[in-house]
Amino acid sequence: MPRRTDLSTVLVIGSGPIVIGQAAEFDYSGTQACAALRREGLRVVLVNSNPATIMTDPDVADVTYVEPLDLPTLVAIIERERPDALLATLGGQTALNLAVALDEAGVLAANGVELLGVDAEAIRTAEDRQRFKDAMTGIGLESPRSRLVADVETGLAVADELGFPLVLRPSFTLGGAGGGIARDRAELSSLLARGLADSPVGEVLVEESVLGWKEFELEVMRDQGDDCVLVCSIENLDPMGVHTGDSITVAPAQTLSDPELQRMRDAAFAVLRRIGVATGGANVQFAVDPRTGRQLVIEMNPRVSRSSALASKATGYPIAAIAALLAIGYRLHELVNGVTGTTPVSFEPSLDYVVVKVPRFAFEKFPSADTTLTTTMRSVGEAMAFGSTFREALNKALRSREDGGSGFGSRAWRWATTGDVELEAELVRPHPDRLDVVAESLRRGWGMERVAAATAFDPWFVDQFERLIERHGELVAAGSLTSLDDGLLRESKREGISDAHLAELLATDETAVRAHRLARDVRIAHRTVDTCAAEFEARTPYHYGTYGGEDEVVHDGRRSVVVLGSGPNRIGQGVEFDNCCVHAVQTLSRGGWRTVMVNCNPETVSTDHDVADVLYFEPLTLEDVLAVCDRERPVGVLVQFGGQTPLALAEGLQRAGVPILGTPPDAIDAAEDRGRFGASMEALGLTMPEGAIAHDVDEGVAIARRIGLPVLVRPSYVLGGRAMRLVERRDALERELEAAFSVGGGGVLVDRFLEDAIELDVDAVFDGTSLLVGGILEHIEEAGVHSGDSASVTPPVTLSAAQEVEVRRATLGIARALGVVGLINVQFALKGETLFCLEANPRASRTVPFLSKTTGIPLAGMAALVAAGSRLGELVRDGVLAGVIADPDLDDVLLPVVRGHVAVKEAVLPFGRFAGTDPVLGPEMRSTGEVMGIAAAFGDAFARSQAAAGAPLPQRGRVFVSVADRDKRAIVLPAARLVELGFALVATPGTARVLHRAGIAAETAGKVSEGDDSIVRLLSDGSVGLVLNTPYGSDARGDGAVLRTAALAAGVPCITTIAGIRAAIQGIEAERAGSRTVRSLQEHLGRVAPQGRP
Amino acid sequence: MNERPPALLVLEDGTSFRGWSFGASGTTVGEAVFTTGMTGYEEVLTDPSYRAQIVTMTVPHVGNYGLNPAHRESDRLQVAGFVVREAARRPSSWTSQGDLVGALVAEGVVAIEGVDTRRLTRHLRSAGAMRAAISTEVLEVDALVAQARSAPDMLGRELVSEVTTGQPWVIRPEGPVRARVAALDLGLKRSMLRGLTEQGLEVHVLPAATSADELRALGVEGLFLSNGPGDPATVQGPIATTRSVLGELPVFGICLGSQLLGHALGGSTYKLPFGHRGANQPVLRRHDGRVEITSHNHGFAVDPSSLGEVVGPGVHQHEQLGPVLISHVNLNDDVCEGLVLREAPAFSVQYHPEAAPGPHDAWHLFARFAALIDLVRSGRGRSVLDLDRAG
C-alpha cells in the first residue's frame, strides 16, 4: 500500500522551547519529518514557538508559524490553513497534549482534521497512568502495583497498603516532572502535593517501588499493515529510580539473553498494538528483576522521544523520517534504507559496535539543589559515543561531556581523601559523579561484588570498569612513556583511554603522548555506521573513530572544510549553536565544498547524517578532531559556530598545523583577554565599565575599593556568565572573589556594575572590510540580568536613531580592531547617554538564530562563506545575500531591509526542577531555552512571547504595580488604562499615592523590604495575575528580586520596564480584540503576500 | 595486558588476524562465516547447522550472560571454531550456570578473541565465505593458510551423517496427542521439537537414513524435515524419502528441510556468496503481503528457475504434484525463502520460525503444520492454501 492520496496539507506541531526533558531531539525529529513529508509532495504547515530551531527556518516547512503552542493559536492556524491531518507525534509531550486538547475541544472534528499515527484515544491510554496499567493487565503484561490518586489523603492511604519507598509518577508530564521517590509519609505528602499540581490532569500514580531493578528501553515501530520492527534496545547502567534521561545508557542491551530480549520484544509489540499506535515509532520502558528476570512494563511513549533520537543516531535508522512516511500510508517494506540504498527499512538494525550516552548536568548553577538523581529528570544535555567495545565507547562518551574529565577514572583523585564510610555512601547514592566514586572504590580494591551491590549496576558493567582500573594500574606501573610497552599502549588506546588521560597516568603531557603514539603508528581508524553490521555495503558517510580498526572512509577529493559542533547541550550553549553549525554546513555544501561535521551530541540536527557531506560522530577533543583532520586534510576548520567548545580547540589545532578558517585564534584571544580587549577599546575611544583583572582576592578587593560598589565579579574565559556574581555589599566581597577564583580559568574580572542601564546585543558578520549588522536586540530587563535570561526585543523600542547608529559604528570599529573574519557578537549597555561595551565574542552567539529568523538573513551561513574567503560585496552581487541595504549613515555597513514587524525573545527557566533554588535572575545564565513572539506591534509580540513562555498575560483580575520614582509619572496612563480594561490595582505606598492623586483606585500593599510580605502571599495564592515593577536601583533591587521570585514561582508574568508595561497593555488589548490571529513567518518576511488581518 | 595465549586466524586467501585464544588450544579448520545476531551465542554454538564452520559474531561483546543448558539447541557445541571481538571475563545473569570460556575449553572448541571482526566480516562479504583456520599452535601465517586450504570445500560436502541421531526416539506433547509425526533429524534444533510438541504433536525423531517405508510403518500423519549442515545436494537419502511421501503425507521443512523439499520436487540448490546468518532478515509473505523479521542461518538456497515451467508470477508447474509457489522471499536480496504446493500438503521455509536465537514472528508456522495435518485428515482440503481460504 503506497502513500495515501487523500492528504495534501499536514499540520506538524513542534515541541516549543528547550526545557529539561524536551530538548533539541525534537528539532532533529521534526526537521527530518518535515523534509520527508515535503519530498512526498505534501504541504507542511508547522507551528513551533522556538526560534532557535532549524525546524522553524522559513524553508523547512511550506508555512511556518512561530507562535505560542496553546489552544487559541492552534485553533486559529487550523481555521486558517485547513489541514487535512495533524501529525502530533514529533513534538514531544507538548504536541501530544495539545492534540488531546484539540480533540477534546472538538476542534479536530469540526475542521475535519485527522490525527495521524496515533488517535487521541491511544494517547490517553498511553499517558493516563491508570488506563495504561489496566491496558497492560488486559494483555497479560505485569507492571508495578499502584493506585492513581487525585488528592494527598488518598495517597497516604495507599502508602499503608503498598509500604515505603513509593514512586510518584504524574500523568501527562514529561521528564518525570513532579515525580519522585517518597521514603516516608512526610516526603509523600510534600512530593504528592507538587506532583498533583504538575500533572495537567491533577493525577499522580503512587506506585510500589522497584528501585534497583535493571531498566531497559525498546525503540519500536509499527506500520498500518501491523508489521513491527525493533529498531534498538537500550540498557540503562543506572538502575530503576534514576530517570532514563539522567542515566548512562548503552546500546545495544548487553546483559539480556536472547530468550529474555525476545520476550521483551514480543511484549513491546503487544503494547504498541494494545495502546493503538496505528503507525510510527514508540518507546517502551521495562524494569527487570536482576534476581529472577521478571519483566515489568513501566511506560510507553507513543511518539518519537529523546531515546528514539538516540536510537536513530546509534543505529543510522532515521526513526522520525520513517514514522512520518508510515503516518501517510507507507509500509515499512516499501521504504528503502538510505544507508544501503538497496535494502528496505523493514529490518532490525544490527550493531557491531557499542554506543554509550552520558548525561550532562548543570547543578553548579543551582548550588542549593540536592544532587541526588531521582525519577525527575534534571540533566540539561547529553553526549554519545561509539566504540568497538563498551570500554572504548564509555571513555569517549565521558571525554565528550566536557566536564574536565578525560575518561573513566580521570577524576577519581577528587575522592582520594574521602573516608571509606563516606565513599560507600556516595557509591550507594545516585549522583552525577558516581562513576568517579566507582573508580575510586575499585582502585581501593573493594572489588566487583561489593561495588555492584552498592550501586545496583549489573556486575558485567562493573567488571568492565574494573578492567579499566587494572589497566590504569599497569600504566602507572609502566611509569613513563619511554618505559611503556607498545603492546600495552595499543591495548590502552583500544580501550579508549585518551591521550590526555594517558599523559596524566604517565606523568607527561598530551602532546608527548601523541607524538609517541604516532611514531608507533597507533592511530584512530574511522568506521562507518551502516545499520547492518557490515552485511551490506553502506553509502552514507557517517563515521566514528576507533583504535585498532580498519579505515573505511572514502574521500571524494573535493576541497573540504571541517565544522566543529558545540558538544553536549548545557545552559549557555544550546541548540542555538547547533542551528549556526547546520547553517554553516548547508551553505558551504551549496557552495560546492565537501563539508565535514564533527559533533558528539545525539540530540542535534547537525548529527543527522543527511546534513553535512560527511559526519564524524566524535568527541570534540584535540585527539579526536586531529584524527578527523588527518583523514580529511581540510582546507581549514571552522571554530566560530559551536560556541565556546571549538574556540577552546582553536589554538591546539593551529599548533598542530591545522589551518583555522575565519577569525584567527589570536583575534579570539584579543577579544577574550580582558587586558588586550580593554586596550583596543581605549584605542577606539569606546567606554567600558570601569574594571580590572585581579590575580588574587586582595587585588580584587583593592580594585573594588577603587571603582566602588556595586561590582560584578567573574572568572575570565567563561560562557553563560558562569560563576558571575553581583556584589553590592563590602562584606560579601571576599566570599564572592574566592568563589570566582575557585572556578579557575585564570584571573577574575572585577567590573563596575552599571545600574539600571539598558543592555543591547548585536550580532554581525565582518569580512575584513564591510560589516553586515544582523540586528540590534534591546533587553527588556535592565543590565545585570544575563543576556541569555532576559527578554529582549528587536528592532529596539526605546533607542533613538542616533543611538542605533552609534551602536553600529562601535560594532564596526570593534570588528576591525579585533580582526574578526566571520561572526561577532557585541554586548553593550546604555546608561543615560553613554554607551558602554560589555564584551565582544568573535563567534556565533545565542541570538544569531533569533535575529536570522526575524530578518530572514541567514547570518551563520553568510559568516561561513566569509570565513571561507568570500566578501560580503560579492555575496550581494551574486544574489547569495539578499534582503540587505547599505547603511544610510555609515560606510561599509549593510543592514537587513526593514520589515513591518517586531520580535520579542523570552527566556524559559528550569527553576521548577531544582527545588530549593531562589529563582532570581542575575548575571549568571540559567535559562534552558527561548521562545519568540512576533507581530506587527510590540505589545502584541510581547503578549505572544509571554504566552509562548507559559505565562500568558491575564485578561482580568488583580495587577500589582510598583515603579521607580523616575517612572511614577509615566505609570499613570497605563494604570488608568488597566482600570478601564477592568483590572483591579494593588500598589506599593509610593506608587499608590501617585495613582490616588490621579484619581485611580488602588489598594496599598507594604514594601517587602519594610517587612510587609502581603504581596508575596497575594502572588502565591494566585490572586494577582500580573506584576508591573520597574527597579529603583540598588537599594530596592531587593524588593524587585523577591517579587520576581514569587511571580516566577507562581507563574505570573512580571514586567520590569515602562516599555514592557505599555507593551503588556497593548498585548492585553490585542488579546481582547478577539480570538488570536496568526501570521506565518513567510508572510512576516515578505516571502508570500500577507493574508488578511495580522 | 591480556593474560590469554596468542592465537592466529587465517583465511584461505591469505588474510590473517592475530588475537588471543579463549577456548581450547589446538588448530581447527572450517568455512568462515559471520552472523549478525546481537544475542544468542549459546544457540549459535550448539546449532548443528554450524557444523564445520568457523563462526564470527559481529556483535563485539560475547559471553556476557554466561551459559544456560536450557538455551542449548543440541547436546554439544557444534561450531568448528569461534571468533569474537571480546569474550566476557565475568558473565552476569540470573540464568547463568556456566561461562563461555569454560565450555569452549571443555568441549574442545578453538576460539579467538581480539579480532577486528568488522574487517573480517567486510572481507567475507566482498570475497565470499571461504575456508579458514584458527590455531593456538601454528602462529605463522603461511603455514596456517596451507592448513586452511587443505580443508574440504563446503560445496559438495555431506555433514548430515555427523549430526543426525543414531537411534529413532520419541518425544510426546504435554497434553493429549493431536497427531503423530516423523521428524527427519538432519541436525535438528531442540526448539523445533518445542514448536511441534506445543501443537500437541507426538514427534518420532528419525535418523536421516530412514526410508519411506520405515516411515510409513510408524503410521505417522506428517513428515517434518529439520535444519542441518552441509550441501543439500549431498543429502540424497532424505531427498528420496521426501519425494516418495510427497502428496501422501503433509510435509513441513525448515532450512535444509526446505532445500530438500526443493530437490524432492526436482529442483536444485545453489550456494550464496556469503549466506544469510542473523536475526534481522525481512521476509515477505507472498499470500498476504505481511513481512516477518526472521532468524536465518543458511549458505545455500533453492533455485526457483529449477522448479519447472513458470505458469505465473512465482508459480512453477510440477508434473505430478501441480503448482509450486515461491511463498516467501527475502526482501534484502529476493532469495527464495519458502515453498508451498497448491494441490498437495507440503510447505517449507528457508528461515527459522523456531528462532532460537531470534524473533518469534514466524512461530505460528508450527501451528500451520498441525492445522494442515488436521485438514488433510478431515478430507476438507489438501494444501495450506485451503487453510488460508478457510481463514
Ligand SMILES: Nc1ncnc2c1ncn2[C@@H]1O[C@H](COP(=O)(O)OP(=O)(O)O)[C@@H](O)[C@H]1O
Ligand atoms: N515503580 C518504580 N520504581 C522505581 N523506579 C521507577 C518506577 N517507575 C518509574 N521509575 C523510574 O522513574 C523514571 C521516570 O518514570 P517515567 O514513567 O519513565 O517518566 P517519564 O514519562 O517522564 O519518562 C523511570 O525512568 C524509572 O527509572
Ligand SMILES: Nc1ncnc2c1ncn2[C@@H]1O[C@H](COP(=O)(O)OP(=O)(O)O)[C@@H](O)[C@H]1O
Ligand atoms: N558592568 C556591567 N554592568 C551591568 N551588568 C553587566 C555588566 N557586565 C556584565 N553585565 C551583565 O552580565 C551578563 C553576563 O555578562 P557577559 O559578559 O555577557 O557574560 P557571558 O559572556 O558569560 O555571557 C550580561 O548579559 C549583562 O547583563
Ligand SMILES: [Mg+2]
Ligand atoms: Mg520514561
Ligand SMILES: [Mg+2]
Ligand atoms: Mg513518559
